[in-house]
């Protein structure tokens with residue numbers, strides 16, 4: 001995990017162009033390992049950083065790594081990104097897959113995990129790392145093409 005935290009910001013920052021320099025910080029804001037058991041609750045629709053600078057929250061990028069090597073679609077627990085024009089993108093929490101999205105504007109939800117099947121317990125493991133920006137103008141930037149995705 002520390003490898004992700006140290007290598008992701010420089011990797012991303014090398015690839016912005018002049019107009020979209022999101023200046024992802026080398027300082028990880030926070031990280032969590034979430035474990036949801038079979039038949040566990042999901043997350044309702046939310047934005048990770050809805051209040052931003054009003055509460056001093058500079059989180060810009062949410063990076064999630066899933067650790068479920070034998071995941072099957074019937075186990076549920078998909079992350080759903082709610083994009084513009086009603087477009088939804090489902091991300092199954094399959095082991096080894098990772099997803100990144102803007103913490104300050106992309107609404108997302110997580111489907112409930114299915115009840116245990118044939119006596120088999122299913123735990124859903126997700127590591128989330130939130131990366132702040134060093135350029136606070138990037139938080140809730142109205143010029144961002146994603147600005148319209150924010151739910152108030």
Ligand SMILES: O=C(O)CCC(=O)C(=O)O
Pocket residue numbers: 034043048064078079108109110126128
């Ligand atoms: O575990 C996931 O797929 C997403 C979790 C999430 O949205 C959150 O912790 O804010």
Ligand SMILES: [Fe+2]
Pocket residue numbers: 046047048108
């Ligand atoms: Fe979230």
